[in-house]
Amino acid sequence: MTKITVLLAVFAGFSFPAVNAQAAPAWPDNNKIAVSLSYDDALASQLDNAVPALNEYNFKASFYIVPNSASVQSRMADWQALASDGHELGNHSLFHPCSAAKPSREWVSEEQNLDNYTAERAIREVLTANVFLQALDGKTQRTFTPPCFDTQAAGNDFIEPLKAHFVAIKGLEQTEQSLLWAPSAVTGQQLINYVKNAPEETQLINLLFHGIGGDHLSVSVAAHAQLLAYLAANKDRYYVDSYINIMKKQAKE
Numbered sequence: 001m002t003k004i005t006v007l008l009a010v011f012a013g014f015s016f017p018a019v020n021a022q023a024a025p026a027w028p029d030n031n032k033i034a035v036s037l038s039y040d041d042a043l044a045s046q047l048d049n050a051v052p053a054l055n056e057y058n059f060k061a062s063f064y065i066v067p068n069s070a071s072v073q074s075r076m077a078d079w080q081a082l083a084s085d086g087h088e089l090g091n092h093s094l095f096h097p098c099s100a101a102k103p104s105r106e107w108v109s110e111e112q113n114l115d116n117y118t119a120e121r122a123i124r125e126v127l128t129a130n131v132f133l134q135a136l137d138g139k140t141q142r143t144f145t146p147p148c149f150d151t152q153a154a155g156n157d158f159i160e161p162l163k164a165h166f167v168a169i170k171g172l173e174q175t176e177q178s179l180l181w182a183p184s185a186v187t188g189q190q191l192i193n194y195v196k197n198a199p200e201e202t203q204l205i206n207l208l209f210h211g212i213g214g215d216h217l218s219v220s221v222a223a224h225a226q227l228l229a230y231l232a233a234n235k236d237r238y239y240v241d242s243y244i245n246i247m248k249k250q251a252k253e
């Protein structure tokens with residue numbers, strides 16, 4: 001099996017044994033581990049705190065936008081500036097629907113309840129969000145991360161038909177080569193340890209943040225800064241980029 005087949009298969013969510021060590025060239029870049037920093041839900045604290053920290057090291061990240069977020073309406077120019085600076089505005093659906101039937105989902109309103117959706121409606125709303133994002137950044141390619149990682153609308157899968165519309169869909173599968181964590185209320189050292197202690201076969205680490213120093217599921221400004229400083233100090237081991245860039249690079253090799 002060729003390297004590319006393995007990588008595409010991993011992305012498609014199938015599980016495979018460890019990648020053949022003989023395969024060359026190593027992905028993504030001299031055996032570095034790709035690190036995707038992403039920020040979900042279009043929160044003001046991301047503009048205020050995450051963006052300046054990322055820019056300090058010229059790290060590019062993915063921001064998964066919900067168009068009806070208050071900060072998109074009040075600070076549209078700031079979100080547009082992110083895209084011009086090389087960050088990705090990713091799709092996170094139009095209204096962030098999630099299944100209310102799952103544990104700890106008391107916050108899901110009737111109207112947002114994915115259990116009341118048809119698959120067609122879920123798909124239509126995600127594609128409409130793409131049009132909105134294209135109006136913001138002029139781009140026709142991006143990645144998608146499903147709200148709450150929910151993949152079914154009232155028992156019907158809506159992810160499969162969406163795959164053709166995105167460079168990649170983030171967060172649905174954790175394989176031996178790909179890790180994913182959505183940290184909140186953690187220390188900088190805990191974030192660093194997660195990256196540092198990734199198993200040897202790891203090729204991609206996904207860190208999904210929400211608020212940074214504010215908003216919900218928050219990580220402190222200091223903890224976030226500590227992680228970024230660690231990644232910057234270890235550029236020989238880690239390749240930090242937007243999810244779309246990482247996935248395009250992966251597909252090429």
Ligand SMILES: [Zn+2]
Nearest residue numbers: 040041147148
């Ligand atoms: Zn979300």
